[in-house]
Amino acid sequence: MTRPPAPHEIGLLEGIATTRAIRRFTDEPVSDADLAAVFFAATRAPSGSNRQPWRFIALRNDETSRRAKRLLGETARRMWALKRRGDRYDEGSGRRPDSPKARMARSMQRFAENFESAPVIVLVCFLRYREESHFEGASIFPCCQNLLLAARARGLGGVLTGFQAGAEAELRELLGIPDEVVLSAAIPLGHPEGGHGPVRRRPLREFVYQGRWGETPDWAVDPPGTRHAKAGPPGHRTFLDQGAGDGA
Numbered sequence: 001m002t003r004p005p006a007p008h009e010i011g012l013l014e015g016i017a018t019t020r021a022i023r024r025f026t027d028e029p030v031s032d033a034d035l036a037a038v039f040f041a042a043t044r045a046p047s048g049s050n051r052q053p054w055r056f057i058a059l060r061n062d063e064t065s066r067r068a069k070r071l072l073g074e075t076a077r078r079m080w081a082l083k084r085r086g087d088r089y090d091e092g093s094g095r096r097p098d099s100p101k102a103r104m105a106r107s108m109q110r111f112a113e114n115f116e117s118a119p120v121i122v123l124v125c126f127l128r129y130r131e132e133s134h135f136e137g138a139s140i141f142p143c144c145q146n147l148l149l150a151a152r153a154r155g156l157g158g159v160l161t162g163f164q165a166g167a168e169a170e171l172r173e174l175l176g177i178p179d180e181v182v183l184s185a186a187i188p189l190g191h192p193e194g195g196h197g198p199v200r201r202r203p204l205r206e207f208v209y210q211g212r213w214g215e216t217p218d219w220a221v222d223p224p225g226t227r228h229a230k231a232g233p234p235g236h237r238t239f240l241d242q243g244a245g246d247g248a
């Protein structure tokens with residue numbers, strides 16, 4: 001029997017296809033060496049004109065970080081409670097404890113309840129250098145994905161969240177963040193309880209066209225054995241879902 005590859009032995013494409021959103025962590029601390037490796041990868045990301053407009057605040061275990069993490073935990077709980085109601089997690093199949101919807105709700109509930117106990121929470125900051133534009137995310141979110149992929153390679157895990165949005169003013173004051181800096185994301189990081197595994201998305205043929213809108217090429221096929229998932233929160237359908245394939 002061949003042993004499964006260690007995280008650092010996983011190839012790039014395999015890593016991309018198996019980097020899940022990790023929301024449960026063990027208590028094991030994240031080492032300085034792991035953080036250095038993860039931030040090195042994050043800061044290799046592309047950005048417009050190579051401006052490198054990202055700054056990161058690693059919240060670990062000092063008193064100020066613990067206060068910032070608590071603020072984030074409180075907003076995580078508030079925002080998840082709103083989403084739980086808004087996206088009707090407790091209705092329909094959500095009433096069955098074994099349904100994917102109910103399982104997702106349990107996992108999110110536990111995540112929100114324990115948000116501040118992640119060994120590290122990375123506050124991702126963006127140095128805005130011109131008027132706000134819909135395109136500016138393109139110079140900050142690639143570094144977040146690099147960070148998560150590098151975390152995977154070091155045996156860690158995490159997930160991009162928007163929970164910082166609920167405590168911006170308090171976080172700015174507590175952490176001395178200047179007004180012109182945008183708080184783009186809060187990424188908890190740690191050693192996963194459980195593991196990574198194949199991410200599930202919709203079939204490739206639903207995403208890729210050739211030559212013109214809606215023309216699916218023959219080559220747009222998933223590797224054998226790929227399992228799929230619908231887009232969006234459970235039970236949510238967009239106009240693009242009408243008549244769409246067999247996502248499960």
Ligand SMILES: Cc1cc2nc3c(=O)[nH]c(=O)nc-3n(C[C@H](O)[C@H](O)[C@H](O)COP(=O)(O)O)c2cc1C
Pocket residue numbers: 019020021022111159160161162163199200
């Ligand atoms: C822009 C963006 C915002 C997100 N916000 C949150 C969030 O606030 N809370 C959370 O738990 N996950 C958040 N996520 C994580 C997504 O839920 C997750 O990436 C998605 O469900 C896919 O998970 P998977 O890769 O494990 O399949 C966010 C992801 C992105 C890209």
